[in-house]
Amino acid sequence: xxxxxxxxxxxxxxxxxxxxxxxxxxxxxxxxxxxxxxxxxxxxxxxxxxxxxxxxxxxxxxxxxxxxxxxxxxxxxxxxxxxxxxxxxxxxxxxxxxxxxxxxxxxxxxxxxxxxxxxxxxxxxxxxxxxxxxxxxxxxxxxxxxxxxxxxxxxxxxxxxxxxxxxxxxxxxxxxxxxxxxxxxxxxxxxxxxxxxxxxxxxxxxxxxxxxxxxxxxxxxxxxxxxxxxxxxxxxxxxxxxxxxxxxxxxxxxxxxxxxxxxxxxxxxxxxxxxxxxxxxxxxxxxxxxxxxxxxx
Numbered sequence: 001x002x003x004x005x006x007x008x009x010x011x012x013x014x015x016x017x018x019x020x021x022x023x024x025x026x027x028x029x030x031x032x033x034x035x036x037x038x039x040x041x042x043x044x045x046x047x048x049x050x051x052x053x054x055x056x057x058x059x060x061x062x063x064x065x066x067x068x069x070x071x072x073x074x075x076x077x078x079x080x081x082x083x084x085x086x087x088x089x090x091x092x093x094x095x096x097x098x099x100x101x102x103x104x105x106x107x108x109x110x111x112x113x114x115x116x117x118x119x120x121x122x123x124x125x126x127x128x129x130x131x132x133x134x135x136x137x138x139x140x141x142x143x144x145x146x147x148x149x150x151x152x153x154x155x156x157x158x159x160x161x162x163x164x165x166x167x168x169x170x171x172x173x174x175x176x177x178x179x180x181x182x183x184x185x186x187x188x189x190x191x192x193x194x195x196x197x198x199x200x201x202x203x204x205x206x207x208x209x210x211x212x213x214x215x216x217x218x219x220x221x222x223x224x225x226x227x228x229x230x231x232x233x234x235x236x237x238x239x240x241x242x243x244x245x246x247x248x249x250x251x252x253x254x255x256x257x258x259x260x261x262x263x264x265x266x267x268x269x270x271x272x273x274x275x276x277x278x279x280x281x282x283x284x285x286x287x288x289x290x291x292x293x294x295x296x297x
Contacts, residue, residue: 135291138270
């Protein structure tokens with residue numbers, strides 16, 4: 001056990017899930033970001049799964065005020081580190097201690113490290129930069145209140161819509177590929193894998209997920225949705241500039257609202273010009289999530 005400005009540290013697993021959820025909720029309330037970041041199931045996968053090394057920081061009353069976890073990144077290799085610092089103990093070197101431990105844990109395993117945050121703050125951004133880490137991914141988290149109503153979708157003449165179904169899932173995937181294949185880092189996932197990823201989410205809602213087909217181009221855009229979330233929106237390059245993206249989003253928001261939803265969230269890459277569209281539709285910025293790595297030498 002060590003002491004860092006009134007915080008006692010110990011290398012212990014997070015056996016008390018409620019403590020971790022409470023700490024994550026306090027951080028989310030102060031910083032914004034991904035609302036799932038305080039969800040027990042989300043935290044369980046990142047903080048309590050097999051192979052994770054964990055560090056806890058507690059104040060004089062024994063309250064959990066800092067937490068860090070380094071987990072194997074099974075998909076691509078390496079170690080992913082995440083940390084939480086209670087707003088009440090910030091600016092005391094606690095975040096520095098957490099990050100130093102996480103980077104050392106990755107070095108001990110002789111693995112490359114990814115530092116993730118679902119609630120990026122200016123202080124965290126400065127800390128990561130001071131350690132030589134480079135941002136490799138960032139998304140703005142946005143929310144819309146559906147109580148005030150939603151603009152009506154405006155479709156090009158002759159547009160046909162199809163809800164998600166097993167028969168049409170491959171068509172959704174083809175538009176997904178057309179929409180995103182030119183982006184850096186596009187994974188090029190096979191249809192079966194992508195479809196399974198969409199449908200295996202218990203909160204996926206096929207009745208809110210829509211494929212748009214244009215009379216002159218064929219299948220042109222899609223949106224997938226889950227409870228409270230616009231999950232993914234894509235428009236084929238040849239169909240861009242015709243309002244398909246806006247129409248797809250508003251169509252889905254209308255369907256969500258008709259089924260009793262009061263709000264909806266989405267993530268959008270900070271380099272994606274669609275953020276202007278979402279603001280125009282009524283979405284508000286609620287934080288940022290990001291990933292950092294050391295530059296490749």
